[in-house]
Amino acid sequence: MKRILFALTCGLPILGSARALAAGDGDAPAEVKVKGATTAAQKLQQSAEAVTVVDTRRAQQQSADLGEVLARAQGVAVQRLGGLGANTRLYLNGCNEEEVRFFLDGVPFEYAGFPLDVANVPINFVQRAEIYRGVVPIRFGVDALCGALNLVTAERRDNHLRGSYQVGSFGTNRITLDGRYRNMDSGFVAGASFFLDHAKNNYPVEVEVADALGRSSTATLKRFHDRYMGYGGFAEVGVVDRPWARLLLLKAFASTYDKDLQNNNVMTVPYGEVTYGETIYGATLRYEQPLARNFDLKATASFSRRIIDFIDDSAWGYDWFGRRTTPRFPRGEIENIPHDQTFWQNNAYGNAMLSWAIHPSHIVRVNITPQGNFRTGEERILPTPGAPDPQGGKRNLFKLVTGAEYESHWFGGRLENVVLAKDYVMRMEGEVAGTTSFNSVSTSSHTIGAGDALRYRFTPWLYAKTSYEYATRLPSAFEIFGNGVLIRPNLELEPETSHNFNVGPRVEIKRSPVGSFVVDVNLFYREGDNLITPLLTDKFITYQNVYRARTYGLENGAQWDLPGRWLHLDGSFTFQEQRNVSKEGPFRAFDGDRIPSRPWMYGAWAAELRFYNIVTPSDSIKPFYTGRYVHDFYRSWESQGLTAYKQVIPAQVTHNVGISYILAGPATVTTTFEVQNIADAQVFDVFGLQRPGRAFYLKMTGDI
Template sequence: MFFSLFAVAQNSGSLQGNIVNSLNDQLENIEIHMVESSAVALTNKKGAFIFQNLAPGSYNVYAVYDGFQFPVETVEVEAGEMQQVTLYIGTLNYTLEEVKLRTLSLSEKLKNSAIKADIIPVEANTRRANSVEDLVDKSPGVKIRNVGGLGSPSNIIVGGFSGNAVKFLYDDIPIDYLGSNYGLTKVPTNAISRVEVYKGVLPTKIGVDALGSAINIVPKTSKKTNGTVSYETGSYNTHIATANANIKLNKHLFFGVNSFYNYSKNNYKVDNLPYKNQNTGQVTYIRERLFHNKFNQHSLEFSVQARELSWAESIEFKVNSYGLKKDIQNDPFSRTRPFGEVYRKEHGDFIPSLKYKNHFLDNKLSLNQFLVYSQIDFEIFDKGKNVYYDWKGMAHTTNSGSEMGNLLLDNGYLQNNFQQFTSRTNLNYLINNYFQIENNTVFSHYNRKSNVGDLNDNGTIYDKLITNFALNAQFFNQKLETNTQFKYLLGNFAGQYNASDNPLEENIVDKEVRNTGLSFSQALKYNINEKSYVRISYENTFRLPEQQELFGDNNFIIANYELTPEESKNINLGYTFAATHFGFEINTYYRDTKNLIRLKDLNQYQATFLNLDNVKGFGVELQANYEPVEHLRLSGNLTWNDFRLQSSKDKSLNNQHFEDARIANMPFYYGNISASYNFMELLKLSTDLSFFWDYSYVHQYYLDYIEKQFEPDGFLGLFGTSKINTSRIIPNQHTHNIGFIYVRDFSKQSVAFSAELKNAFNEDIYNEFKMQSPGRHFRMKITYSF
């Protein structure tokens, strides 16, 4: 069949066209995109463009100008003939949100069309005084729990998966080469274009070993000179500044900078903090401000890019540099003990990367190659000697070698140096308009060295290879779209480690480990009509252990070379309807996951990662949007998960009482409602003025495993009260955020001012491990764009 297709493709045609620009007189260097081949042409001084050596068939082309995508034109190309087309650039009749969604769905092209993805248009919200975390947290099926305010660690739930089962990427590349610099709680909205949330089968270009969910952070790009500068301030002495620019030096050469700075004291008030009276010895529970919770961070990204060269569609050299410092206020899982001097640092001073893209074989074969080398230092400082702090910030003398009670650190200092090399190669070959093959290969080499207790002289080395092959196809006049993938995973490492679970003893083991997995996935999408479609997918997938799970942190987490890959069988089914003013979507999913890796306490000071749990369950996501009148937008979503423990190697759970218990410390029912209205036309304003309201609800859940018999009765377990009285219940939570955005345009420049009141009714909000989050607080932001 393939030989026949190649033979037919030799009789090619051409497509020639021109641009009509009714906005201004610019005709040159306007991008013309072809959906089927991913090829891009630039118009000449007269507005003309051409695509040559095209196989006979139907092609969709569209113009991109000033950051916007204009209507698509379909052209039939016949063998040996030159087809003509005219594309128009003019006033759009779409709202900004509709334009962004249309552009993103087209940019995914054929290879992603059968795969479920939620696209969060961050660039459309850069003027709001909110964070990327806030925007992602409103997405259906997603719940982010961060402890401690700006810059704090967070745990994300996506489609029933959490922790390391959810992978993060930066521009399609696994994000670990950037450390924690681009975490959702740290990166400002001005630094990125959009966030892609994948659930179930992942696109072939996403070369990660996720169990079924991935978050892809996509940076801003531009074909012209532009930029933004912003400053944001708010409660708890919070300051966020950004400066981003793209400078067009000439027709082919571009220079870019993407930078931001974060600072916050994060000194919000918290209830129920244990305080011991030094005179009476009595312990009472008080409300006090966090006093040692400061965070500051700087991040710089420089890039030089050449485009439309004879030997490359684009080639980009980029350098990232960042540093951060975070005070450690308390234990990671509770606020039983406050710390007053412990802190951590992280920095990557010079992280170079290279990206090359080009097309070959008459634009049928595309190559996308990415290379990066990074060296990152992680440091912990625990040098407080013979001192402990109370929750009023007062220091007291004690006979303790350090605040955290660590047994391993040399003079209270730990440094882990991570070196990483990653290569990602993406090959995409278009057989014809209906068949496409793709290969994506990611190889990563990790080397960790430490200043304490490293048994391997050359560092601890870990190699990971992930390669997947895919066939994308369309049938029945493009009504049915399919994606079939085979993915091979290999993790290889060797070295010595201490296999003892007693911190005072050593059991040195020399071990070589080779973990492998072969995954299969099938995704289908059937277009019922122009407004609705259904998706279904199946996959059996693996996740290799992460380097920290294997090697520990030379501090509280000890190494475990016995870890094996997690495995999950997933089924996803969804229906989508989208009309001009109304749309809704329902998605269901089933997960059967084995050998889940979980952190298990060994003693008062140490823990290790173990393959402990087998989990099974299903979930439902509902989302809808409605525009009842012009400029008024309403949207909302609900998520219900029912994931339960089937068995466990944890002795405290491996008994009949906890069979079918809900997963501990994981919300299972939550939702969001949002509303926004633009008063520009109503008040006859010459500027934009929008008000918005966001509401979030999280149903009560349990910090620990609770026997199923003690759960509330009622439909889906959502009504009634628990039959067990415990302080480990995390109560129902309601959060309201309100704010406004004012935008004033000055020709090609604009100034925007926004303000937002978060947790407006000062509700008690609890996140990871039932630790209290900030109460009512505000943010203000001013943005200048050119």
């Protein structure tokens, strides 16, 4: 007899993600058991930490990338500067991508081996995403202001081989391979992963073009200079569960990408030859072992080298048809200055945490995390021959974050509390090219922070969390030194600080007469000083300190599974107000304005229908649907200029539909056909850049 499962999701189980991680079947949803939780994801979701766990297994079968998946989670907004391979900006509770720190298996993302940002990580490598709101546990050892995102890839160490291939519109091809081997007798483990992404990104866009008389009109044309190619690999070897090492792993990585740049930040000027790219390689060593009774050590060391290239040396200008127009002298399309630049940045990172279990219900932890970025560069086309190379100065950034926390459990585990303290040290040394020589610039800072996270379980199906942290976020190397492409340096950036507060209940009702029901609500408040925010011209982005900003809002989600699991509903909604409240300094004129170019109200929803036993007893078919809404927002300060002429990112709704066929067995094979943005709506994100319209994708995944 056929069984039918109908699911309304946000593309993934967002609030009930821990539930899905407990599933014995790779597809069917599972349930979180309040007592006797057995997985790390379940324990984390139910801990005092302000975290939401997102399972990625359903999304691995679909064509949505990790950026789309994260954008469906409550409180998360993801903006893109174009199609596949384009830079992205991720927001959490209104905080931008630098104020939220990113990790891959607990290692900061910039040391983890991917040359692009977190949204472009192949989703088939990621088992789950952990979204931390506000308080960031000391084990991460970083200076996050508003939260963190940790992508977990390394927990599955059983023997397996899996891969995926996706082909679709705009010349898209994506391949992933991942395999692991474990010898149970010796504890030896080994693994390797590989990915390759390619896209022409030649999707239609609506632009202004001029006729032979110079008259402007609107035309829909295909992008002609937006190709992307990226690929990389990872190899891991080590041992687990040995008397002398609970875990000892060495992971080597190398990856690279090349990207064409089609236009300026506001999509008014086309480029025909501007290109950039990046290569990263390095290694990470992880070690975990009990040192003595009740003492435990976890340590990580990582080194990576990044090489960033940027070329803008065209002798011609281009129009939106891809035709050469007029010769350019001097050469260069972006700013009438030619560039052939390379930056070299060495990154070193260490993290060590010692835990002492005073009692099963009382644990003390201390953590120390040093990290350094050392950069230099070369401009091969000097604007003034004989003058110092403006990119050749040495630029070094050193950070040291130390922390301590005390975790306690009371009343039979109903109450869990974690109190913590952190210390932040930063030292920056740079060289700025003068007329005839380099001038030295240096800054340093030292701040402290503290916080507390509490969870209380009222009943087996209701618990609430609240947390507070006074946090410091030190400027990143890319914010201070730029990225060698579109982000310009600002050596005068200062650390930003914030008071962060979160509170909200979570309801998990299981096996009731009307099914399973999960509701998660979070209220948040941020009061920040020296907020670092990206501000732009039509060509470049520069990070600057806003004197003071205040953010508050509500994020929530709900999930419902009917008895028999034939109906599943899931949705999320986020509202937030982030205002500049500077009373002095360069931004006092915008007191009361929303911070520009950030979405402040958005939501997501989806649907999934499943039929079992179609051809064989082990197959199924899943039609699915996802949707997302983003309210309109201003691109610049809302009080600047006349209302009629203000640049607005319009409100937008997108719809995606697809169908998957799953054949389970010794090898599970899934074939998915999906149409994204089926209504072909115009979608804009950062600074008014247009994203792809309607697109068709076919994806196959296999797992042995």
